Amino acid sequence: MFDLKDLYHDVVVDHNRNPRHFGKLKYPTQVVEGYNPLCGDKLRLYLKISNNVITDISFDGEGCAISVASASLMTDSLIGKTVQQAQQLFHSFHGVIIQQEDVDMAQLELLEKISALAGVKKYPARIKCATLCWHALQSALTGSGSSVTTE
Numbered sequence: 035m036f037d038l039k040d041l042y043h044d045v046v047v048d049h050n051r052n053p054r055h056f057g058k059l060k061y062p063t064q065v066v067e068g069y070n071p072l073c074g075d076k077l078r079l080y081l082k083i084s085n086n087v088i089t090d091i092s093f094d095g096e097g098c099a100i101s102v103a104s105a106s107l108m109t110d111s112l113i114g115k116t117v118q119q120a121q122q123l124f125h126s127f128h129g130v131i132i133q134q135e136d137v138d139m140a141q142l143e144l145l146e147k148i149s150a151l152a153g154v155k156k157y158p159a160r161i162k163c164a165t166l167c168w169h170a171l172q173s174a175l176t177g178s179g180s181s182v183t184t185e
């Protein structure tokens with residue numbers, strides 16, 4: 035069970051030190067840049083979507099520990115998911131982190147390791163770091179633009 039009070043959860047520290055899926059994709063179908071001016075986090079998200087399934091995803095860029103860990107956890111969770119499942123994950127993550135809904139077990143199970151980031155909701159300044167990659171994802175899935183900013 036994750037301790038939701040802990041900002042720098044072991045899982046977060048691990049994904050910051052060893053980010054998964056870090057680097058460019060060779061033939062992405064979508065590329066979206068995300069920028070969080072409050073912290074200076076800059077990430078680029080690469081997706082390969084085929085037949086409505088995210089067959090590959092990666093990210094690169096520079097950011098704080100939270101933004102990198104969040105992107106690593108997100109990309110790790112999204113490979114093989116359909117676009118609809120990815121949207122569902124986005125909404126669960128958004129509910130837990132932004133709206134500070136009471137976390138129910140079903141959401142935690144859906145989010146799996148991503149719920150290790152739930153501790154950020156006690157640190158409002160860090161929330162945008164954690165959500166940056168998700169906003170980039172949302173933009174990629176909806177085709178609403180090639181760059182996003184948290185402001």
Ligand code: ZN
Nearest residue numbers: 073075098163
């Ligand atoms: Zn940050």
